[in-house]
Amino acid sequence: MTAAILSQKPHRPAAEAPLLADLRLAKARCHEFCGNARHTLAMILAGAQEGPVLWIRPAWLPDALHGQGMVRFAAPGRFLFASPRRPEDLLWAMEEALRSGALPLVVADLPAPPPLTPVRRLHLAAETGAQEGRFAPLGLLLTPGEGGAQGVESRWQFTCDHGGAQERWRLTRSRARTAPPKSWHVTPRDRGFAIAPCAA
Template sequence: MSTHLLSRHSHRPRASLSLLTRGAAITPAITLERGRAHEACGPARRSFALWLAASTQGPVLWITPQWQPVTLNPDGMMDFADPARFLFVAAPRREDQLWAIEEALRSGAAPLVVADLEEPPAMTPVRRLHLAAEQGGSLGVAPLALLLTPGSGGAAGIESRWHMSPAHQGRQRIWQLDRLRARTQPPACWRLQQKAPRSGLQLCPAPQADLPSEGPHLRATQQ
């Protein structure tokens, strides 16, 4: 008696995480697939991570190298998300940082795992992160990994790459967001504005002048 090795199943798309406030309709949508590893670069990449954190519920794991000279400033974070939700890990080696990301994703304990890296990782570590994130969602909502990289990024095998930079005008808090690449979506760009603390992002139609700094949520630490 023969058996069928293949069967037809309808494809179920992965759940996604939106960067925008619930109910905001923007086309194309600003979403990141759960259960995958994504990359954010640019001078406001940490702001991008905080916006994602505001779109989730539960703990956020933030992994940095132990020697990094800056840390997140809780007072500045208040405009984006509750600092009490964040768990910080300082890895003594780059290998430890990648290991911590992978294990955190596999556990599924945090819906968002952020890694502040000094350089983009290679293809093999990124593939391991994809697999770990998928395993972490086996019993519930799959976690999402966000790799913060300097410059224009360049992590190999990433699900999507985003570039965020400040474009504030006076007291208006505005950011320029570019989707540089994604597996299932074309490149796109947006101008986004936060009109009040914790109010979420909205589409800003008018271009504004850029400012070089990222924002008040970073502070220098002693070496």
């Protein structure tokens, strides 16, 4: 009975990527960032990682990242950009990149939250990339408004909460498999960012 329960394999905690302070995101999974400052949070995440970043965005949308704005968070030279012309190619490109395991972070800037089946495919692709590729990739879906992608590992909303000349954001973990909902205030510092729980 005991032999059937216990395993001789060493326990290996799931790999995690740093976000802010002690907040972490599970690798080999897909997460969702939403809210009006979601691109800023994605850049903060990219700056906390090492290695190249693939940023996928629709070719038909006019807004794009600007190098001078990026340098505050992460070196622009680390980024590879893909701009598919067809909506169905956005998630296809992300799935293939995750499956390759060639990149630690793959970001898809989407015009709307995807349904459950494509998200499940992204999880499976990321797991394959972790097993067969160089990196355990982290998939990041950027969605407008309050998000709503089904089946994501976690959902984080990042919104502007500036006061006068003070730059500040509100970070809300609205969904996570292993943690309850919670909100923090995020403020920039000379090196990095300070994070403090919001008052109840």
